[in-house]
Amino acid sequence: MSHATQRLTYADGIRQGFEYAMERDPKCFAIGQGLWSPWYVGNSMKDLDKKFGKERVIDTPVSELATTGAAVGAALNGYHPIVVHPRMDFMILAADQIVNQAAKWRHMLGGKVSPTITIRGIINRGGEQGAQHSQALHSWYAHIPGLRVLMPGTAADARDMLIAAAQSPDPVMYIDDRWCYELTEDVTVAADVDIRSIVPLVRRAGRDVTVAAASFSLKLALDAAEILAREGIDVEVIDVRQINPLDPALIVESAARTGRFVAVDGGWSTCGLAGELIACVAESVVPSKLKAPLARVTLPAAPAPTSAPLEKLYYPTARTVADRIRGLFA
Template identity: 55%
Template sequence: MAVKNYGEAIREAFEYLLDKYPNVFTIGQGLWSPWYVGNSMTELEVKFGKDRVIDTPVSEQATTGAALGSSLCGYRPIVIHPRVDFALLAVDQMVNQSAKWCHMLGGQSSAPVTFRCIINRGGEQGAQHSQSLYSWFAHIPGLRVITPYSPQDARDLLISSVLCDDPVMYIDDRWLYDLETDLPPIKEYDLASQGAKKIREGTDITLVGNSHGTHLCMEAAKQLESQNIQCEVIDLRILNPLRIEVLFDSLKRTRNLCVIDEDWRNCGMAGEIIASVIESCPMGTLLTSPLRLTLPDAPAPTSKSLEQIYYLKVEEICQKIKMLLDCV
């Protein structure tokens, strides 16, 4: 196994797909520039040619429309939006077209297009460059939504997304790009078989997150272990369709729940997880009310000092978890 970081793992997925599947191509802005996409696509245009790694002018609607159209003609395109914020300019093709195509044609045709959208926030970039929006897209039937945390999932779920016959919103986070791990050899698997995964054992409380939120869960669990609090961690991985049976099993043991969601509170993923637990777990499973930790319901600030208040921090998460468990 080779040690690679999150960005390198994504590049390995691109290289595998472009090498093995001639009907795969990528299109979007800044694909030849590490400033836009980090190290996730370094020199792919050199190896596979600029007709398969297509760097375009700034037109989210045009690139997404071209990708969607080609997916209806036998290709498996990956359209890349270096900031998820500006993918909203192409939301008609994503939500009104690709997500509905198979349904409206009675399953006789599909649109196997992958929308890779990058979360790139912080650094005093302000409200229009700092959004996550995964809860927004997870609301749409027919659109699969992937939010990988680990480098292996960043690689393997991208491959599975492109090989899936459904349109997929694949959302990766620049704050995870330096996260490193050993990567086993690539093995293709069916995206429909995947769901939430337990990535840390614990007995006192279950922490739930996705994407960089899972990273916060893991860091909080490490800190709390030194204080004799054992946290079990569930990584959601896939937000639509949502398969969280592993969470229900975890709560039978820990009986306490904290959901960490780096999106907004109102109509967010954390609320959906808690509602699912209340609906599915027997009454009395939880010893305390679930803890929901999210961003404030406000646009991201521009100033550095306000960013320190706005974004979730591990120390604050640990403090609130300890307060919750003190009530048990």
């Protein structure tokens, strides 16, 4: 087996994931808004319409509900669509198709039929886009049984998790973040990926405090760990990766060992991923093993601002995360 590597950005990883899935599965197709555009989804689907034809890379009118409904119907009839929603905010318009249709059919039909569908929701924040274009709504969908939810935080995972989603018999929501698109790493060649193998991973080992995060929040956690390492604080960073179903075993083990835990999330606190991670630790770690209260870093409880100076205050940074972790040692 080849161990050759290549330098890959997160956005190129997504594109390679599409390419790998569509080359190997003639029933796999992409459908959504702006798929023929050179800018609408960044470089993450560049020239795929030229390679696979516009019959398999389908640029649709602006109707999230109709596009997703058509894809669910195609999936129930043996096709393997990947639906692309360039802004997660407007994917809300397809919520019935995702929550009441895709996520439910396998259960309601006794496992005899399952829509093999991937729903790609893109988080697209900042740049003074305002409250209706800046939301990370992953915790909404992670609440739904029957719907797998993936959040890649590295270039390799951006590629491999999309491959896993396209090959999964379960309906999958694949959530990528534009703030990750320039992240770069050396990766090995693409291969088939079993979605059941996507579990939390330690991205940085440490002994003093555990930090769990997913997607762009993973970068914040890793950067915060670098800041704190210069101060003698050794941070263990865990990449959650698949948030539904959530396998908390590694997170719980790490928190019990370090005695301190921080959850970092790009959504709001109320009923969010950070709260769920804290609950997993609180339910499983004996209180006597904890050296500090459990903590989290999330967005302020307010819609996103449009003003650039206010955005700098609104979005957490690596220093925000470092400050929160540092406070556990006071």
